[in-house]
Amino acid sequence: MSIKEKIVEWLRELIDKNRQxxxxxxxxxxxxRVKVKPLSIENKFVQWEIDPKLRLAVEDTGKIFTQFFDPEYKQKRSLEGxxxxxxxxFLETDMLNISTDPRLSRKILRVKISDSCPVEVFIVNNGRKEKVKAWDISEDGIGLILPKNCVDYNEKINLELIFPFGRIKTQGIVVSKQPFQDGEKVGLFFPNLSPKEKDLIYRYIMKRQKEILKTIRLLTE
Known part of the structure; x- marks a missing residue:
């Protein structure tokens, strides 16, 4: 049985047994994370119950993720639609497929940087500072929006990060690149942050998380 056939069989079983x-x-x-029921499968599309929090998230992300137990491999496998x-x-997705989305394997919380709680980021090169747009941040690294092909994988970049309550001068190593609008979203890893610098980032993440959760409550209750 192919993986697609297994997924369809699993979804049909959930539908037949009315399970979330x-x-x-x-x-x-x-x-x-929410619990919902798949409602129907038709022409390679899946219809699902919707939850106010899920609606808010899919409007932002455009995807849903879940897991099913593959009896052949005797392990859970991540799926996306x-x-x-x-x-x-309700919401409708295309047929679920195996997911390799890196967000699913994150062990450290990452948050999107907002205009209401900004982080100013500068690339420092030969004494010159160039301000760039910051997209998201974790204790391990930061995502920046840069012009296409302006940095290479494994390139080391000197950074200055200015938070609402402090600043950090550090180095980031380019570990990922993906197309984003007219440029690229570039992921940088922080290899040598001090405990004090990590604590500063952690404080920012907690502040943003509270802000995000408050927004979710206001928009869904």
Whole structure:
């Protein structure tokens, strides 16, 4: 039996038994988990119950994620589906497929940087500072929006980060690049932060997480 056939069989069993499954999506990079039921499968599309928190997250992310137990491999496998349509009553995705989304393997919380709680980031090169747009941040690294092909994998970049309550001068190593609008979203790893610097980032993440969760409550209650 192919993996697609296994997924369809699993979904049909959930539908027949009227069972919920935990579904994950992201809002401002914070994972949102809810339990919903798959309602139907038709023409390679899956219709799901919708939850107010899930609706908010898929509007931001455009995907849902879940897991199913593969009896052949005797392990859970991560799945994802692209959201095709949603309203107040249900959402529809394409057929679930195996997911390799790196967000699913994160061990450290990452948050999207907001205008209301900004982080100013400068690339420092030969004494010159160039301000760049920061996208998200964790204690391990930061995502920046840069022009295409302006940095290479494993390149070391000197950075200055200015938070609402302090600043950090550090180095980032380019570990990922992906297309983003007219440029690239570049992921940098912080190899040598001090405990004090990590604590500063942690304080920012906690502040943003509270802000995000408050927004979710206001928009869904």
């Amino acid at each position: 499954v935990e579904v994950l999506s992201f809002y401002d990079e914070v994972p949102i 692209n959201v095709i349509y949603f309203n107040n009553k």
